[in-house]
Amino acid sequence: MKRLRVAITGLTSCSGCQLALLNCEAELPQLLELVDFRFFPMACSPATLESDYDAALVEGCLSMPHEQELLLSLRKRSRYLVAVGTCAAWGGVAALKNDQDREQLRQQVYGTDSTAALETFSPLPLNAVVQVDATVTGCPPEKEELIGLLTGLLKGSLPTLISYPVCTECRMKETLCLLTERSALCLGPLTLGGCGALCPALGVPCEGCRGPVPEANLAEAMEIYLQKGYAQEAACERLRRFCPGWRA
Amino acid sequence: MSGSRKIDILTRVEGHGTVELLREGGKVTGARLNLFESPRFFEALLVGRRYDEVAEIACRICSICSTAHKVAALQAVEQALKLQVSRQTGLLRELAVQGGQIESHALQIFCLSLPDYLGTSGFSGLAAAFPKELNQGLRLKALGNMIQETVGGRAIHPFNLMLGGVGKVPQAERLRLIHGQLEALHDELAGVVGFVSGLPESLPPVSALPFLAASGGPPLFGDRLTASGGETVMATSAAAWLHERVEPGSNAKVSRFDGKKTFMVGPLARLKLSMPDQTSERATGALLSSSLLARAVELQQALDRAGILISCLLDEGVGQEPPVAATPASGVGTALMEAPRGTLLHSYVFDKGICTAADIITPTAINQAAMEISLQKLILLMNSAGYEEVRSSCERLIRCFDPCISCAVH
Numbered sequence: 009m010k011r012l013r014v015a016i017t018g019l020t021s022c023s024g025c026q027l028a029l030l031n032c033e034a035e036l037p038q039l040l041e042l043v044d045f046r047f048f049p050m051a052c053s054p055a056t057l058e059s060d061y062d063a064a065l066v067e068g069c070l071s072m073p074h075e076q077e078l079l080l081s082l083r084k085r086s087r088y089l090v091a092v093g094t095c096a097a098w099g100g101v102a103a104l105k106n107d108q109d110r111e112q113l114r115q116q117v118y119g120t121d122s123t124a125a126l127e128t129f130s131p132l133p134l135n136a137v138v139q140v141d142a143t144v145t146g147c148p149p150e151k152e153e154l155i156g157l158l159t160g161l162l163k164g165s166l167p168t169l170i171s172y173p174v175c176t177e178c179r180m181k182e183t184l185c186l187l188t189e190r191s192a193l194c195l196g197p198l199t200l201g202g203c204g205a206l207c208p209a210l211g212v213p214c215e216g217c218r219g220p221v222p223e224a225n226l227a228e229a230m231e232i233y234l235q236k237g238y239a240q241e242a243a244c245e246r247l248r249r250f251c252p253g254w255r256a
Numbered sequence: 257m258s259g260s261r262k263i264d265i266l267t268r269v270e271g272h273g274t275v276e277l278l279r280e281g282g283k284v285t286g287a288r289l290n291l292f293e294s295p296r297f298f299e300a301l302l303v304g305r306r307y308d309e310v311a312e313i314a315c316r317i318c319s320i321c322s323t324a325h326k327v328a329a330l331q332a333v334e335q336a337l338k339l340q341v342s343r344q345t346g347l348l349r350e351l352a353v354q355g356g357q358i359e360s361h362a363l364q365i366f367c368l369s370l371p372d373y374l375g376t377s378g379f380s381g382l383a384a385a386f387p388k389e390l391n392q393g394l395r396l397k398a399l400g401n402m403i404q405e406t407v408g409g410r411a412i413h414p415f416n417l418m419l420g421g422v423g424k425v426p427q428a429e430r431l432r433l434i435h436g437q438l439e440a441l442h443d444e445l446a447g448v449v450g451f452v453s454g455l456p457e458s459l460p461p462v463s464a465l466p467f468l469a470a471s472g473g474p475p476l477f478g479d480r481l482t483a484s485g486g487e488t489v490m491a492t493s494a495a496a497w498l499h500e501r502v503e504p505g506s507n508a509k510v511s512r513f514d515g516k517k518t519f520m521v522g523p524l525a526r527l528k529l530s531m532p533d534q535t536s537e538r539a540t541g542a543l544l545s546s547s548l549l550a551r552a553v554e555l556q557q558a559l560d561r562a563g564i565l566i567s568c569l570l571d572e573g574v575g576q577e578p579p580v581a582a583t584p585a586s587g588v589g590t591a592l593m594e595a596p597r598g599t600l601l602h603s604y605v606f607d608k609g610i611c612t613a614a615d616i617i618t619p620t621a622i623n624q625a626a627m628e629i630s631l632q633k634l635i636l637l638m639n640s641a642g643y644e645e646v647r648s649s650c651e652r653l654i655r656c657f658d659p660c661i662s663c664a665v666h
């Protein structure tokens with residue numbers, strides 16, 4: 009079988025989505041037989057862009073012009089471009105203060121008389137700039153999702169975005185509901201599933217790291233919060249940690 | 257021919273950086289490090305957030321070091337709110353940090369560094385030519401992640417480590433399983449250290465710089481900075497002493513210390529400062545390239561320490577306990593610790609539970625000055641070498657520091 013030629017890179021990010029792939033220790037040796045990591049600066053040398061890739065897996069959001077250039081170039085060279093992780097899909101934590109002036113944020117950290125002239129702009133998800141063929145969310149995504157993504161691509165298929173909330177997975181696992189049983193502000197009802205309700209399974213409320221569920225499922229979720237005495241805005245505000253600018 | 261040429265992007269390191277080589281008459285005459293990683297302005301993002309959100313957000317600075325960031329941030333916030341966590345929580349956090357140390361060091365030694373010594377392009381090359389070594393590294397790395405997952409709930413961005421305690425306390429059964437694996441890998445580690453010390457020298461003899469590390473606590477923890485000249489700086493004055501400032505050519509602030517000296521942080525610095533001479537002798541002389549061996553020795557130490565911590569937890573009887581409740585208060589908290597790449601500082605000010613100021617100083621930011629000086633030394637030593645040779649040595653030299661550029665810039 010022809011090996012899958014992939015490019016993997018991070019933009020404005022923590023490298024967590026790339027590390028999640030490198031954390032597939034058990035599967036890596038076999039993956040290497042099937043996948044040719046042609047461009048993967050974090051793990052392989054040299055990092056020179058080539059003419060074409062079967063797929064580009066891009067982590068992180070966009071906040072500088074050089075990233076935009078790289079992204080456009082990868083788009084042109086790749087059959088599929090996949091947004092990997094919450095930053096790439098929604099903006100993520102880096103976009104937390106997108107409602108504030110970027111220059112002001114810069115000055116807050118670098119000072120007013122700073123010598124470093126930075127061409128930084130408010131972080132954007134990938135689909136603000138290029139066509140994205142598929143999205144895997146999560147901060148970071150689950151290892152199984154990344155392996156599934158690569159093995160799917162080998163067969164020429166793309167993953168579909170999950171549309172059910174984390175709550176569905178809690179119910180499947182018969183996990184105690186933190187919202188109804190403990191009145192904790194758990195974002196499960198509003199958040200895209202796919203993690204297997206990782207946090208609630210350990211008794212920790214979901215912080216919404218996979219981004220919001222499609223609009224159709226929102227009304228029901230809001231109803232539960234109201235019943236528990238939480239203002240709709242309190243839950244929305246929490247969810248904006250990973251998906252800034254989101255409105256119910 | 258004069259001018260400069262940039263290495264496109266440093267590879268087999270975390271994040272985005274480059275080295276610009278200055279050339280005159282066909283010779284390389286100088287080198288400039290440029291960390292062009294995009295800043296996310298974490299210190300500004302955290303201002304205005306509630307006390308119970310700070311660590312959740314701050315750990316996203318970096319994935320490889322997310323457990324270290326999470327624990328440092330939690331400690332700083334708890335200090336500011338005068339929150340005392342249980343001994344069990346302290347031991348579990350320490351265990352998670354050792355898990356992170358194991359994962360990070362195994363990744364760096366086996367996947368990122370080894371290709372330099374064995375002449376392959378990266379872990380894919382290793383898989384073909386040196387499957388035994390790669391598999392050994394992956395086994396160690398997996399064990400580090402198993403520890404982080406068991407305690408932190410997840411290897412990256414460990415949500416189970418919470419303000420005041422942990423969400424679900426790991427089961428004794430699970431800890432015993434890890435203990436067994438630690439013991440099983442223990443003997444292999446002696447072999448790893450031997451293997452690494454037997455690798456051929458990969459760099460001209462660039463000497464290491466004076467050392468700096470956090471000390472005064474259990475391994476990897478502390479409340480002060482200690483430098484090889486004997487200086488000691490308490491956590492509360494550490495940020496001022498590290499003296500970060502913005503300089504052209506880097507998106508990460510550069511530490512200029514007291515203005516006169518330059519220090520390096522990381523495995524070699526920790527070994528030299530924290531261990532009796534005899535033991536640290538094992539980490540060869542005073543060359544920068546012995547950083548790799550120092551990392552291997554630390555890997556062994558981390559396995560040992562994790563084993564001790566688990567024994568402690570099991571002896572004292574691990575059990576579920578709710579996190580200590582926090583109330584929104586005002587105060588200042590500063591935590592120092594040793595992340596895999598060196599000294600890490602998190603400092604926060606709270607006003608009635610709302611963060612009003614944040615200061616985060618990371619190992620790779622601190623190491624920038626040391627990296628620059630080391631590059632200059634290398635160029636001098638490689639006086640007659642051609643561009644390609646210098647270029648590849650510069651990359652190797654930077655890898656000795658195992659830079660984490662997301663951390664540096666944050």
Ligand code: SF4
Nearest residue numbers: 021024093094095147
């Ligand atoms: S989605 Fe999360 S893990 Fe991935 S790059 Fe962004 S912050 Fe890191």
Ligand code: SF4
Nearest residue numbers: 203207214215216217
């Ligand atoms: S439960 Fe929520 S916060 Fe936890 S991993 Fe899943 S989506 Fe993320």
